[in-house]
Amino acid sequence: xxxxxxxxxxxxxxxSGQLTELTKSWFRRVECTACGAVVGRACRSAGGYxxxxxxxxxxxxGAPPYKEWRAQGLINTPEPxxxxxxxxxxxxxxxxxxxxxxxxxxxxxxxxxxxDRAGQETVSEEVLDHYDQEVRALLLAxxxxxxxxxxxxLAGQLASLLKGANPKAPDAAxxxxxxxxxxxxxxxxxxxxxxxxxxxxQATPED
Numbered sequence: 001x002x003x004x005x006x007x008x009x010x011x012x013x014x015x016s017g018q019l020t021e022l023t024k025s026w027f028r029r030v031e032c033t034a035c036g037a038v039v040g041r042a043c044r045s046a047g048g049y050x051x052x053x054x055x056x057x058x059x060x061x062g063a064p065p066y067k068e069w070r071a072q073g074l075i076n077t078p079e080p081x082x083x084x085x086x087x088x089x090x091x092x093x094x095x096x097x098x099x100x101x102x103x104x105x106x107x108x109x110x111x112x113x114x115x116d117r118a119g120q121e122t123v124s125e126e127v128l129d130h131y132d133q134e135v136r137a138l139l140l141a142x143x144x145x146x147x148x149x150x151x152x153x154l155a156g157q158l159a160s161l162l163k164g165a166n167p168k169a170p171d172a173a174x175x176x177x178x179x180x181x182x183x184x185x186x187x188x189x190x191x192x193x194x195x196x197x198x199x200x201x202q203a204t205p206e207d
Contacts, residue, residue, distance in 0.1 A: 019075045019144065024053075026064045032057040066145045086112065086138050097182055102149035105138055106157045107178055109150075114161075114171045 028040050034054035035044045042050040043057060069075045086108055093111070094104030113131050135154075139147040160181070161174055 019069075022069060022074060023064050027053040027057055027061045030057060030060045033060070086134055087141060090138070097178060099182060101142075101146065102153045103157075105142065105146075105150045106153040109135060109138065109154055110157050110161055110174060111171060114174065 024042075028037075028042070031038055032043050032054050034056040037043045037057070043052065043054050045051040066075070089112065090101070090105045090108035093099070093107040094101060097104070097107065099107075109131075112134050116130055139150060142150060157178075160177055161170070
């Protein structure tokens with residue numbers, strides 16, 4: 001079975017025609033500062049061909065209101081499929097690092113990948129097939145909105161892993177890297193809150 005065939009049966013669930021059109025319209029309600037596409041028109045590649053919406057346009061439009069669309073009956077979400085073992089691993093990662101679901105899911109997936117390839121110099125087709133199945137199961141369990149966040153965070157985590165993982169102890173190196181990332185992010189958030197409080201105090205007129 002090819003990758004396209006193995007993934008094909010769930011694609012309509014995540015990319016129904018109506019959901020795709022709603023999402024396109026949502027992003028295209030603003031101009032794209034990256035390629036100059038006007039309101040209502042698709043983004044263009046450097047060669048002038050239609051392409052996916054650029055990051056700048058998605059950021060300007062904001063996240064699509066999936067919950068509102070579902071409440072209005074505009075989209076139907078299939079029942080999520082369980083991903084028992086992997087879901088439990090993701091929940092454990094959330095508790096371990098005290099993070100949100102997308103990052104917990106990404107950490108669980110990366111760790112599963114490391115476990116599958118442990119002791120191997122190269123990644124075999126069997127390992128990749130297993131990993132594909134694990135990723136697909138978790139995406140189906142999270143639904144359309146959650147799957148988008150997982151893929152985004154997972155890409156960043158894999159890039160981080162490939163940059164700095166210690167081949168002798170990749171799981172330990174990855175755990176240390178995640179801990180450092182989270183510590184840095186939280187310290188940055190605390191600093192931002194402190195600066196915001198100081199600015200508020202300075203802006204408050206004295207009696």
